Amino acid sequence: MEVAEVTTKDVLDVRGLVRRYGDLTAVDGVSFHIRAGETYGLLGPNGAGKTTIISMVAGLIPANEGSVRVAGLDMTPSETEAKRIIGLVPQELAIYPDLTARENLKFFGRLQGLTGKDLTRRTNEVLELIGLSDRAGDLTKKYSGGMKRRLNIGIGLLHRPALLILDEPTVGVDPQSRNSILESVERLSVEGMAVLYTTHYMEEAERLCDRIAIIDEGRFQAEGTRDQLITLTGGVDRINLRGGGSTSRAAEALSALPAVQHVDSDGAGLMLTVSDGPTALAGIVTGAGDAGMSVTSVEIVRPDLESVFLHLTGKALRD
Amino acid sequence: MNTLTAIAAVELRRFLRDKSNIFFVFIFPLMLILLLGSQFGAGSGQARVTISGPGSALAQALTAELEASGADVTATGADTARTDLSRGRADVGLFLDDADAAAFDAGRPAELDVVMAPESAAQAVLQQVRTAVQAVGLERGQLAALSGAGIPQELAGTALDQAAAEVAVPTVEIVDANDVEQEFRGLGRFDLGASQQLLLFVFLSSLTGAATLIQARRYGVVGRVMSAPVSSGQVVAGQALGRFAIAFVQGGFIMVGTALLFGVDWGNLWLSGLVLVLFCAVSAAAAMMIGSVMDNDTAAAGVGVGGGLVLGGLGGCMVPPEFFPETLAAISLATPHRWAYDALADIQRHEGTFADILPQLGVLAGMAAALLVLGAWLLRRSLSRAL
Numbered sequence: 082m083e084v085a086e087v088t089t090k091d092v093l094d095v096r097g098l099v100r101r102y103g104d105l106t107a108v109d110g111v112s113f114h115i116r117a118g119e120t121y122g123l124l125g126p127n128g129a130g131k132t133t134i135i136s137m138v139a140g141l142i143p144a145n146e147g148s149v150r151v152a153g154l155d156m157t158p159s160e161t162e163a164k165r166i167i168g169l170v171p172q173e174l175a176i177y178p179d180l181t182a183r184e185n186l187k188f189f190g191r192l193q194g195l196t197g198k199d200l201t202r203r204t205n206e207v208l209e210l211i212g213l214s215d216r217a218g219d220l221t222k223k224y225s226g227g228m229k230r231r232l233n234i235g236i237g238l239l240h241r242p243a244l245l246i247l248d249e250p251t252v253g254v255d256p257q258s259r260n261s262i263l264e265s266v267e268r269l270s271v272e273g274m275a276v277l278y279t280t281h282y283m284e285e286a287e288r289l290c291d292r293i294a295i296i297d298e299g300r301f302q303a304e305g306t307r308d309q310l311i312t313l314t315g316g317v318d319r320i321n322l323r324g325g326g327s328t329s330r331a332a333e334a335l336s337a338l339p340a341v342q343h344v345d346s347d348g349a350g351l352m353l354t355v356s357d358g359p360t361a362l363a364g365i366v367t368g369a370g371d372a373g374m375s376v377t378s379v380e381i382v383r384p385d386l387e388s389v390f391l392h393l394t395g396k397a398l399r400d
Numbered sequence: 401m402n403t404l405t406a407i408a409a410v411e412l413r414r415f416l417r418d419k420s421n422i423f424f425v426f427i428f429p430l431m432l433i434l435l436l437g438s439q440f441g442a443g444s445g446q447a448r449v450t451i452s453g454p455g456s457a458l459a460q461a462l463t464a465e466l467e468a469s470g471a472d473v474t475a476t477g478a479d480t481a482r483t484d485l486s487r488g489r490a491d492v493g494l495f496l497d498d499a500d501a502a503a504f505d506a507g508r509p510a511e512l513d514v515v516m517a518p519e520s521a522a523q524a525v526l527q528q529v530r531t532a533v534q535a536v537g538l539e540r541g542q543l544a545a546l547s548g549a550g551i552p553q554e555l556a557g558t559a560l561d562q563a564a565a566e567v568a569v570p571t572v573e574i575v576d577a578n579d580v581e582q583e584f585r586g587l588g589r590f591d592l593g594a595s596q597q598l599l600l601f602v603f604l605s606s607l608t609g610a611a612t613l614i615q616a617r618r619y620g621v622v623g624r625v626m627s628a629p630v631s632s633g634q635v636v637a638g639q640a641l642g643r644f645a646i647a648f649v650q651g652g653f654i655m656v657g658t659a660l661l662f663g664v665d666w667g668n669l670w671l672s673g674l675v676l677v678l679f680c681a682v683s684a685a686a687a688m689m690i691g692s693v694m695d696n697d698t699a700a701a702g703v704g705v706g707g708g709l710v711l712g713g714l715g716g717c718m719v720p721p722e723f724f725p726e727t728l729a730a731i732s733l734a735t736p737h738r739w740a741y742d743a744l745a746d747i748q749r750h751e752g753t754f755a756d757i758l759p760q761l762g763v764l765a766g767m768a769a770a771l772l773v774l775g776a777w778l779l780r781r782s783l784s785r786a787l
């Protein structure tokens with residue numbers, strides 16, 4: 082798929098964005114930028130401020146402070162030129178259920194300035210892309226949830242935007258459709274489209290995003306690549322040993338190993354914090370056995386974005 | 401322009417796609433007009449006379465005389481004639497029997513039974529019947545006199561015809577003194593009902609159609625539209641155009657449909673169309689207001705039906721405002737229906753010109769402008785609310 086050419090370095094440049102609702106500051110001094118071909122993730126729980134940021138980036142609501150520039154153009158609610166460059170895929174299914182997929186696409190295509198043969202061609206291309214060509218004439222209220230989601234995304238792609246904004250596009254979608262959506266986003270990124278992707282699913286952010294901002298209570302808690310964010314936790318793994326026998330002696334013995342930083346025990350076994358789990362695993366299992374613990378299962382938990390979020394905010398991502 | 405028409409067209413398409421709308425917008429009004437015309441239609445103002453009894457020279461002479469005077473004469477049985485009179489389907493009934501026929505044939509005086517319908521208009525028709533009976537009696541008497549003087553009957557008849565042709569007989573213009581009856585004279589059976597139902601349904605459908613505006617916000621479509629390169633002004637104008645298109649399509653359908661199916665005379669079509677355009681603009685603006693103020697589409701449809709019926713009733717779409725008491729008539733002037741009704745009445749009944757209906761057009765245009773400004777402002781606010 083062709084992507085509209087953007088000459089500026091950053092497709093999106095957001096600086097010091099603030100949005101207040103009365104006494105509540107929903108977004109507090111957020112800054113980030115996205116380049117062509119880059120997928121940028123906003124990861125945070127519901128109510129963190131992701132959709133408010135997207136609403137300002139898409140020019141739906143004004144910012145109280147700060148600026149949004151899309152391909153070098155200021156983005157405000159009254160700015161129509163900058164809006165030509167973005168494609169918004171809202172979290173809710175923003176489609177008419179009493180129109181067909183083709184009619185929905187043509188309607189939104191006209192709003193983007195597409196007409197005549199160009200509109201028909203792009204409508205057919207997008208229907209093909211989202212796999213709805215054979216159901217294009219059906220009313221969308223007869224579609225499954227996954228099909229509606231695909232159409233929702235397709236509408237955002239009609240006019241070949243340089244920046245695609247996806248607000249939690251996989252909420253309420255079955256695993257197969259979710260995978261299809263994620264593959265589409267990966268493909269668009271490879272083709273040079275800049276993507277702003279919000280989610281509260283850690284796995285999606287890890288899979289799709291080149292850079293991720295962790296957001297909570299309207300503020301960026303951290304930003305960077307996945308690996309950069311992981312290092313914020315200290316880069317330690319957790320090893321869970323399950324079993325019986327002399328766990329207290331095993332805990333004492335394992336604490337003495339150089340790779341082991343900390344050992345906790347509960348009724349079911351031991352939980353170890355180690356600097357390099359896979360390398361240290363063999364010595365830990367042997368040491369536990371030697372100390373009289375009968376190990377029945379071993380689990381290595383590598384640090385992930387969930388751990389990072391927990392580390393930074395003190396609460397789980399889905400709280 | 402593309403944006404405007406795209407928004408308007410999608411609103412119209414969605415409205416027409418709803419099967420229940422097809423029935424209530426296009427079929428139901430015509431059914432109601434047919435029903436009202438059949439049950440209560442006042443006819444064309446022509447005197448309606450029934451003649452019951454055996455076929456006779458008397459019946460033929462009376463029929464010919466009455467028809468010559470412009471009356472609509474129906475020969476029927478006595479029972480049917482009484483039913484027609486009691487239900488207002490006939491103004492005057494003449495009940496003839498064998499004795500009457502024999503007396504007429506013999507040139508003797510006859511006493512005819514006449515029954516008049518309770519409507520006040522029947523008084524004028526009774527006078528018309530009385531004149532016809534006198535004319536028939538006079539002619540019969542003259543023929544009898546000439547025959548008695550030895551003139552053959554054929555020659556006597558010819559001489560009377562010649563005399564009638566040569567002598568200018570003074571005529572009596574029968575004028576109904578009742579203002580209300582006079583107001584409706586000349587209207588076809590379906591004309592009044594058609595104009596009333598046109599206004600009632602165009603407004604009603606517009607208000608209930610406001611639900612689609614609320615749905616567009618609820619579906620999140622408004623937010624998506626606003627992220628496209630369109631201004632809020634274009635969205636508001638597109639929505640207004642969409643509401644107007646819905647109203648005008650229905651109004652146009654009712655006008656054309658009733659003209660073709662029921663022979664409704666809309667008078668000067670350009671002027672009637674102009675009244676419809678302005679009334680549709682008022683309806684569209686009112687729909688925008690409801691669709692902007694309310695957030696529940698089901699409740700909005702309920703308010704639309706209720707509001708549409710109340711305003712329609714007040715505006716003369718159920719009972720003609722000519723029958724309203726003074727206070728109610730004054731109140732009805734607050735509704736757009738009343739002004740449109742008066743304009744259509746002027747065009748349909750009195751061949752009203754543009755100048756004649758200018759006051760009504762001016763009020764409708766003023767109402768449309770005021771409501772459009774208010775509706776646009778409310779819609780803008782509702783767009784912000786949707787984001």
